[in-house]
Structures are given as structure tokens and as C-alpha cells.
Amino acid sequence: MEQPEKHQTKAGFVALIGAPNAGKSTLLNALVGSKVSIVSRKVQTTRALVRGIAVEGEAQIVFVDTPGIFKPKRRLDRAMVTSAWGGAGDADVVALLLDVRRGVDEEAEAILAKLPELKQPKVLILNKIDLIERSRLLELAARLNEKVPFAHTFMISALNGDGIETLRRQLAGMMPEGPWLYPEDQISDAPLRMLAAEITREKIYERLHEELPYQSTVETDQWQVRPDGSVRIEQTVFVERDSQRKIVLGKGGQTIKAIGQLARKEIAEIAEAPVHLFIFVKVRENWSDDPERYREMGLEFPKG
């Protein structure tokens, strides 16, 4: 008889599904312990699949951070939703993350109705427990488990870390046996240039969320390591109209300069090198109907 290996490794994928603002990015960062996904108070900031990789004992857990699932209207929204469900279909475990304050609203109902289509084991993660009373929490957990048979229910606060360790341990136990999928020290396989674009986009949102709702996208065109070890990065911000370009530039270029300074600091942290950042702002009418922009974001271009 074959001896079982003493230290059998495990590895697999966990798809995080949830309505916008449920706290997916915050949770991913807490689980992985490093900033790999963009956290923002604005909804729908996560456009592409960003993976964070956590290691727990002998297990490697690869998290697929899905864009918020909501009712798609525009083409870009539809691409995000398709990408979210696609990511879930490939995963070993599907984790539904809910904001306990919002309870079972219309959006949660829509997700719950679709969950049975997925074959994988499902877990329920109730987030933001720091914001509601325990009795309401237990009632919500019971109600949700009546709707969908979840393998586990976790109650956590992604923000203050409550329940995170237990969640990571249990998920690790659910991973299939097999060799690790990524090198041990790797926390994200999202290319650095994509992360850099996300960071700049985050700064634009923080600064201009009133004036420029969702009508911009950022791409990293150049990532050049120089002989002194510093990195020269060129990025383009695409907007749809010249009026938006003026807003992004600001008076005498003040706005883009401020955005660039903030972005440069954070990009230098992930690049672990000094960064020279050059940002260009271009008008591209209907960029949200251009297949090439979708490829850059790692999304399928939805037809029609």
C-alpha cells in the first residue's frame, strides 16, 4: 500500500462574489495581507479579475476578486458581470460576501437566485459585523441558509480583522490536494503595470468622483527599468470628451500633477523602486465601446 505523503500540499481558487461595496477588496487585502486590490468607497471600481494569494499552513489559496455583480446596463457593465460569473465558474469554492447592513436586498436576491447554477461548494461570508447587533446577524444567517445550502457561514469584519483567521483556515481546508500554483513569495499575478494603472485610476476617483463618474480609464503604456534601478512609467488616461480632459488636467495642470504625485508614491511601493511617472490625458470618444480597451483591462468584449 502506498504511504500517504506526510505534508500533502493543497492549492485552489476561491471566487469572491458580492454586490458592489460589500467589501470584497477590503477582505482580499485582509486575507492576503497586502494591498493587491483597489479599495474604494465608490462602487464598481474593480473592473478586472485581480488575484490575491494567501498561504495557510500547507495550502495556497488563490482569490479571484470579481467585479461587483449588479444589473448591467452599459456594455462595460455587462463585460464586468460576465467576467465575474466566469471567474466563479472556474473556482474550487465560491464565496458569497454580503454586507450585513444591507441584508437581503434586491441585489442579493439576484445573486442568491443564480448561485445554485454553480456546482462548487459555496460559503457565506457575512461582512461588516462591527456595524449590527448580534441577534440580527444570527437571524440573517439563518434566513440565507434557508435559501441556499452553504457549506459554511462566516461572520467577519474585513475592516478590523474579526474572523479573518478562521475564514482563511477553513478555506484552506477546502482546497484540493495538489502542488502549489504560484511561487511561495508571490502575492499577486496581476501584472505590475495593471496594478499601477489601477492605482492611478483610484487617485482619479478619489479626487474627481463628483465630476467624472466612471468615464475614464487608465492604461500603462511603458514600464522601463533604467540602469540606476528606477522605473520610468508612462500612462494614458482616456476620457470621452474634451470637457472631461480639462477636468482631469485642472487649472494649469494642477489636478493631474496632484494625482500623479499620489499615484507615483504608491506605485513606487509596489514596484519597490523609485518611479518616474508620466501621465497623458487623451480624449477617445466611446472608449467604452472599443474592444482594445477591454483587452487591456483583461475583460471579454461583450457583443451587442
Ligand SMILES: Nc1nc2c(ncn2[C@@H]2O[C@H](COP(=O)(O)OP(=O)(O)OP(=O)(O)O)[C@@H](O)[C@H]2O)c(=O)[nH]1
Ligand atoms: N464598517 C466596516 N466597513 C467595511 C468593512 N469591510 C469593508 N468596509 C468598507 O466598505 C466599503 C467598500 O469596501 P470595498 O472593499 O471597496 O468593496 P468592494 O466590494 O470591493 O467594492 P467593489 O470593488 O467596488 O465591487 C469601504 O469603504 C470599506 O472600508 C467592515 O468589515 N466593516
